[in-house]
Amino acid sequence: MIDLVDILPKHKRKRYNLREISLIKRIVVHHTVSDATPKAIAKYHVKNNKWPGVGYHFMIDNIGEVFRCNKIDVISYNTSGLNLSTIGVALIGNFEENKVPDDQWKALVNLVDDLIDIVGPLEVSWHAKHKATLCPGKHLIQKLEAEYSGCDDCAEIKED
Numbered sequence: 001m002i003d004l005v006d007i008l009p010k011h012k013r014k015r016y017n018l019r020e021i022s023l024i025k026r027i028v029v030h031h032t033v034s035d036a037t038p039k040a041i042a043k044y045h046v047k048n049n050k051w052p053g054v055g056y057h058f059m060i061d062n063i064g065e066v067f068r069c070n071k072i073d074v075i076s077y078n079t080s081g082l083n084l085s086t087i088g089v090a091l092i093g094n095f096e097e098n099k100v101p102d103d104q105w106k107a108l109v110n111l112v113d114d115l116i117d118i119v120g121p122l123e124v125s126w127h128a129k130h131k132a133t134l135c136p137g138k139h140l141i142q143k144l145e146a147e148y149s150g151c152d153d154c155a156e157i158k159e160d
């Protein structure tokens with residue numbers, strides 16, 4: 001894991017609010033559509049969206065390198081209406097068009113396991129479950145459905 005928390009661009013004044021870890025209920029998976037670097041994506045979220053910092057907590061590149069982008073107690077913006085209780089994980093790439101590389105997928109599964117070890121049971125979902133969007137792309141959604149539907153300890157759905 002490469003820690004970019006203190007390295008990625010942040011807004012000059014705005015800061016995300018913080019939360020108790022016990023408020024976290026789910027992981028929402030995204031894709032970035034473009035092949036940009038975490039730094040370029042963070043820059044876009046800050047400069048273009050005027051957000052306090054990058055929206056995702058983690059990004060994973062196509063060789064399975066995991067980048068920590070926000071501490072998990074940060075209420076960053078990635079899933080409208082659910083940010084308070086969500087950890088956002090973005091896989092770099094476009095999985096509407098492309099299949100998910102094995103190393104990238106394995107890194108996601110390992111990250112989910114690690115987060116459940118730290119936080120406790122979490123629902124594993126994806127952006128299109130909560131909003132009318134293609135994100136994170138049909139190829140990734142198919143794998144997420146196969147891996148996490150009906151998974152007892154890893155995908156327990158908690159009430160908001």
Ligand SMILES: [Zn+2]
Pocket residue numbers: 029030031127133135136
């Ligand atoms: Zn998304």
